Amino acid sequence: MGTKETEKKKRGFETFAVVWRVPLIAWQTVFFLGPLLFMVAMSFFVVKNYRMREAFEFVSWAKMLGRHTFWDAYGYTLLLAVCSTVIVSLIAFPAAYALAFKTSATVRRWAIFLLVVPFFTSYLVRIFSWYVVLAESGPVNSVLGFFGLGPFTMLNTMFGTMVGYATLTLPLVVILQTVSLANIDNRFIEAAHNLGCGAFRTIHAVIVPMAKTGLVIAALFCFILSFGDFVSPYYLGGSKPPTLAILIIDTTKSGQQWPRAAVVAVMMMLTLFTVAFSSIWYAYRKRGSR
Amino acid sequence: MTNSPASQPIVEFVDVVKRFGDFEAVKGIDLEIMPGEFIAIMGSSGCGKTTTLRMLAGLEAPTEGEIRLDGQVMNDVKPHDRDTPMVWQSLALFPFLNVRENVEFGLKMRGVGPDERKDRAMRWLERMEIEQFAERSVDQLSGGQRQRVALARALVTEPKVLLLDEPLSALDAHLVIRMQQVLTKLQRDLGITFVYVTHSQSEAFAMADRVVIMGDGKIAQVGKPRDIYRAPANRFVAEFVGRNNILTGTVTELAGSTVAIATPAGTFTVSAEGAALPAVGATASFVIAADLVHFSPDPMAEENSVECSLISEEFVGSVMTLFLESKDGTEFKVQTQERVLANIDLKATGRFHLGWSAASAHLLGE
Numbered sequence: 001m002g003t004k005e006t007e008k009k010k011r012g013f014e015t016f017a018v019v020w021r022v023p024l025i026a027w028q029t030v031f032f033l034g035p036l037l038f039m040v041a042m043s044f045f046v047v048k049n050y051r052m053r054e055a056f057e058f059v060s061w062a063k064m065l066g067r068h069t070f071w072d073a074y075g076y077t078l079l080l081a082v083c084s085t086v087i088v089s090l091i092a093f094p095a096a097y098a099l100a101f102k103t104s105a106t107v108r109r110w111a112i113f114l115l116v117v118p119f120f121t122s123y124l125v126r127i128f129s130w131y132v133v134l135a136e137s138g139p140v141n142s143v144l145g146f147f148g149l150g151p152f153t154m155l156n157t158m159f160g161t162m163v164g165y166a167t168l169t170l171p172l173v174v175i176l177q178t179v180s181l182a183n184i185d186n187r188f189i190e191a192a193h194n195l196g197c198g199a200f201r202t203i204h205a206v207i208v209p210m211a212k213t214g215l216v217i218a219a220l221f222c223f224i225l226s227f228g229d230f231v232s233p234y235y236l237g238g239s240k241p242p243t244l245a246i247l248i249i250d251t252t253k254s255g256q257q258w259p260r261a262a263v264v265a266v267m268m269m270l271t272l273f274t275v276a277f278s279s280i281w282y283a284y285r286k287r288g289s290r
Numbered sequence: 291m292t293n294s295p296a297s298q299p300i301v302e303f304v305d306v307v308k309r310f311g312d313f314e315a316v317k318g319i320d321l322e323i324m325p326g327e328f329i330a331i332m333g334s335s336g337c338g339k340t341t342t343l344r345m346l347a348g349l350e351a352p353t354e355g356e357i358r359l360d361g362q363v364m365n366d367v368k369p370h371d372r373d374t375p376m377v378w379q380s381l382a383l384f385p386f387l388n389v390r391e392n393v394e395f396g397l398k399m400r401g402v403g404p405d406e407r408k409d410r411a412m413r414w415l416e417r418m419e420i421e422q423f424a425e426r427s428v429d430q431l432s433g434g435q436r437q438r439v440a441l442a443r444a445l446v447t448e449p450k451v452l453l454l455d456e457p458l459s460a461l462d463a464h465l466v467i468r469m470q471q472v473l474t475k476l477q478r479d480l481g482i483t484f485v486y487v488t489h490s491q492s493e494a495f496a497m498a499d500r501v502v503i504m505g506d507g508k509i510a511q512v513g514k515p516r517d518i519y520r521a522p523a524n525r526f527v528a529e530f531v532g533r534n535n536i537l538t539g540t541v542t543e544l545a546g547s548t549v550a551i552a553t554p555a556g557t558f559t560v561s562a563e564g565a566a567l568p569a570v571g572a573t574a575s576f577v578i579a580a581d582l583v584h585f586s587p588d589p590m591a592e593e594n595s596v597e598c599s600l601i602s603e604e605f606v607g608s609v610m611t612l613f614l615e616s617k618d619g620t621e622f623k624v625q626t627q628e629r630v631l632a633n634i635d636l637k638a639t640g641r642f643h644l645g646w647s648a649a650s651a652h653l654l655g656e
Contacts, residue, residue, distance in 0.1 A: 195375060
């Protein structure tokens with residue numbers, strides 16, 4: 001009798017678990033896995049007379065991967081995303097360090113709240129604001145002109161693109177870095193000082209390795225957001241040269257080449273998967289196990 | 291001990307005060323520690339012992355007073371410029387480094403090259419008998435092994451002073467005894483100064499040359515473990531050291547260096563040898579160690595005696611502690627070997643006569 005009751009309880013519990021899992025699984029299948037598989041399939045379709053036809057041919061793959069345009073865009077996108085990740089992580093670190101170690105808990109809470117505020121406004125709106133601010137006759141150049149400098153061309157340059165990427169990713173990276181730094185047990189830092197490690201040296205000898213997981217995850221977010229972004233390189237970078245996201249739009253616009261655009265998209269997905277998996281493996285890797 | 295004259299203290303605290311906001315953690319302490327000494331600073335939590343140790347390591351700056359290390363004032367010297375490695379209660383071994391790299395850390399910070407670093411770290415791991423774990427990650431080690439890594443990491447730079455902050459408090463009882471032996475042997479072999487903070491009387495008394503008893507931010511007594519046990523300076527220490535009979539009363543007579551004190555349990559004579567004589571009519575306290583009290587079912591011819599009834603007994607190892615009460619309700623403790631009691635039926639007897647000599651009683655200061 002006892003076992004029967006346990007069984008009943010167990011079955012009841014399983015139903016509960018399944019019911020709560022189903023919506024998530026369904027959502028992921030319908031809106032992520034489905035479209036992804038469709039996109040992969042579409043990359044093998046062919047276009048004849050501006051009409052797409054279902055097929056299994058490697059025409060689009062050969063066409064795209066055999067072109068300079070694609071590889072140039074791929075290299076440039078990768079370069080931009082890597083630069084953005086490095087620059088944003090470096091700019092964010094001193095701020096996160098100050099928030100984690102040099103401020104009170106109250107100040108830290110307020111700072112994190114203020115770092116969330118930028119997300120209240122649409123990213124597109126913020127980029128258009130930069131468009132005005134960075135313009136040849138904009139406020140930045142007026143101020144610099146006052147000191148006899150400039151005017152500098154900041155729009156339609158790589159600098160403009162980086163400003164856009166930082167707008168998108170900097171607040172998030174600062175938050176993620178702050179949280180991971182604030183979690184470091186102060187006793188490790190004291191132990192480092194006690195063993196002759198100066199304040200500045202402690203940063204790379206102890207603090208960065210201790211916060212490695214969080215710092216890598218923050219950088220990964222920055223890379224993913226920058227790599228796939230279309231708005232910054234298009235409006236602030238002037239799409240010269242085009243990034244992969246811009247290439248997708250150009251390809252679909254010119255002659256209904258959806259399969260070729262799908263090839264670009266699949267290549268982007270593969271890159272993101274590779275980067276995400278390897279950085280998460282690196283972030284959680286343990287040392288010295290043998 | 292060999293390279294500096296024994297008359298010159300290695301560590302000096304001169305009227306050191308530490309305040310955290312309104313809270314005064316350390317209220318003016320003076321302490322001299324000699325080279326090669328094993329000093330234990332003991333007290334209950336919040337007595338200021340850890341703050342004292344942290345000030346010596348430079349992790350806290352004293353609010354007032356001076357701390358000198360090897361004759362040099364250390365107040366403004368940064369922790370990383372001091373040679374006072376610490377073994378932490380939490381051990382604080384770096385999880386991102388393996389065992390050998392942890393031990394090498396201090397050497398690396400001092401600019402020692404990789405080959406020499408590795409050699410010296412391996413020598414210490416061998417000395418600690420954990421060289422086979424050199425390339426393991428710290429979390430694969432047992433508590434006792436990690437303890438040894440922490441010791442090796444602190445000692446690898448061959449400091450003059452080693453600080454230990456309750457290093458054994460997280461270990462199992464049998465490991466504590468083992469590590470006590472390791473620590474005492476190490477300290478004797480190396481001849482360096484150990485400053486050991488603990489709340490455990492057994493650890494402090496088993497290992498230290500001198501014990502510093504702290505209470506409420508002040509030093510209550512400094513002395514050899516034996517002296518502290520036999521001649522506690524004041525009521526605080528007498529109570530802290532435990533297993534003592536503390537009696538308070540009025541001084542009625544002075545005869546040479548012997549004082550008669552009238553307590554609710556009776557009038558007793560106390561030797562005031564080496565202590566300031568109190569005035570007749572003053573209030574005075576004295577202590578008799580529980581193992582110096584004799585007892586018998588029959589009245590006895592001792593300088594001091596009192597009749598008590600047995601309340602309860604405690605039996606640990608071969609030592610028996612009897613808890614008794616006199617007619618007026620004063621509590622007495624008697625400690626003796628179990629074999630002494632073998633031919634006495636405690637329950638049936640019920641009443642005992644306790645006796646002790648005036649020399650066994652110790653007059654307490656304020």
